[in-house]
Amino acid sequence: MVHRQDACLKFLREAADATVLLRGVRADRLKARLSVIRPDGTQDQFDVLIEPRGASSVSVREAVVGCRLPSWCPDRHINADGSFCLSWAEAEPLTIDSLENAQRWWAALFGFLKRQRIAERARRWPMGRSRAHGPDAAQAEAEAEAIAGSLGYRLLSDLRRGKLSAKFGIGTGVVKTPGWSFYLDGRRILNIRYDGIITGLSNRTCLCDLWKIATPSACRDHQGQVIALGMALVRQQEAEALFWSEAKRRLVCCRSMDSCPLNPAVQEKTCGGLA
Ligand SMILES: [Zn+2]
Ligand SMILES: [Zn+2]
Ligand SMILES: [Zn+2]
Numbered sequence: 001m002v003h004r005q006d007a008c009l010k011f012l013r014e015a016a017d018a019t020v021l022l023r024g025v026r027a028d029r030l031k032a033r034l035s036v037i038r039p040d041g042t043q044d045q046f047d048v049l050i051e052p053r054g055a056s057s058v059s060v061r062e063a064v065v066g067c068r069l070p071s072w073c074p075d076r077h078i079n080a081d082g083s084f085c086l087s088w089a090e091a092e093p094l095t096i097d098s099l100e101n102a103q104r105w106w107a108a109l110f111g112f113l114k115r116q117r118i119a120e121r122a123r124r125w126p127m128g129r130s131r132a133h134g135p136d137a138a139q140a141e142a143e144a145e146a147i148a149g150s151l152g153y154r155l156l157s158d159l160r161r162g163k164l165s166a167k168f169g170i171g172t173g174v175v176k177t178p179g180w181s182f183y184l185d186g187r188r189i190l191n192i193r194y195d196g197i198i199t200g201l202s203n204r205t206c207l208c209d210l211w212k213i214a215t216p217s218a219c220r221d222h223q224g225q226v227i228a229l230g231m232a233l234v235r236q237q238e239a240e241a242l243f244w245s246e247a248k249r250r251l252v253c254c255r256s257m258d259s260c261p262l263n264p265a266v267q268e269k270t271c272g273g274l275a
Contacts, residue, residue, distance in 0.1 A: 008056050008096045015102035019110070028052070031063055036113045046113055056097040059083045060109060069116055070254035074133045074247060074262075076119055077112070086112050123258040132236050134243030140236035147229040151222060152209030158184060166233040182230045190230055198227060 006027050013030065016022055024031035030050040035043045047063035065071045065082035072078055077085035086094060086108045096102050118126040132141040148156040148164075158164055165183050179193035181200075189207070190200045206219040207226055216223040244261050253262035 006052075008052050008058060009050070011096050011099055011102035012050065012058070012105065015099055015106055017106070020106065034110065034113060036110060036117065038117065044113075044117060048109070056095045058096060058105075060086070070256055072251055073254045073256065073260070074243075075125060075257040075260035076116060076254075077125070080247075080251065084109070084112055120256065123256065125257070125259065132240050133247075134239055136239035137236050137243060140232050140239055144229055144232035144236060147225055147232060151207055151225055151229070154209055155207050164229075164233060166230060166237055180230065180234050182233065190226060192227065192230055201226065 009027070009030050013022060013025065016032065019035050021033040021035075022030065023033060028051070032048050032050065034046045034048065036046065038044055046068055048060050049063045050058050050060045053059045061082040061084060062069055070076060070078055071082050072080050079085055086105075094101070094105050094108060096105050115126050132138050144159060145156065148159045155164075163185050166180050167183065169178070169181055177193045177195050177197070179191055179195075181188050182190040182192075184207070188200060189204060190198070192198055201216050201223060204215065206214050206216045206222050208219060208222050210219065216226050248262055251262070253260060253264065255263050255265070257263060258265075
């Protein structure tokens with residue numbers, strides 16, 4: 001009887017091309033040496049260990065963790081156990097249930113290793129703004145993107161470029177109720193108070209691409225969508241803050257990235273940007 005886990009490794013073996021040297025072939029894991037071409041044409045080799053995780057996905061890490069890459073670095077998408085964060089696993093799992101998907105997986109691994117070489121030199125991740133860190137934050141970010149995407153391309157690209165943000169504050173006015181304020185491009189667009197009262201939306205046009213005149217409450221179901229987007233942003237920020245504070249407690253920075261909040265040099269520059 002063929003286990004489904006083995007099927008996933010079987011697809012990977014079949015999909016491996018000439019740039020992948022398979023070694024140590026066993027039913028429960030796969031070792032491979034990958035040749036990554038540098039921009040100057042020379043080759044770079046990485047030894048990886050691939051193990052099944054669940055029915056149709058795998059985890060991959062360096063065969064010897066910490067050999068060529070940092071053993072852990074959230075900013076370089078290397079998890080605390082040394083495994084690579086190839087996709088946005090929580091939201092877009094790379095399932096390996098066909099030969100075609102297995103080819104896609106190898107391509108993702110090569111892309112990841114190429115970006116590691118670039119990150120090493122540039123001291124930043126080469127794909128623009130990187131994804132939220134930690135599974136809970138990534139989930140919330142995926143939700144926020146789905147909502148923004150349903151409202152329109154403009155809002156989605158603003159979100160992806162980091163132009164939307166949420167800030168916790170104590171309300172002004174007679175009743176000081178704490179809550180969240182949301183900003184687009186530095187301008188406040190919405191307040192959600194802890195008592196459930198929402199302000200700021202009634203005197204502005206909807207954020208969607210459809211009707212630029214209507215307020216969100218008069219524009220389809222967009223008032224609810226904008227509020228849901230705000231709450232997803234809040235969950236993302238809270239989850240990410242928790243992720244970094246735990247990471248800071250548990251792990252030592254590899255110091256290879258200028259954008260990493262755990263890098264002591266970065267913290268000095270930003271006056272300890274981490275709360
Ligand atoms: Zn690091
Ligand atoms: Zn990642
Ligand atoms: Zn609208």
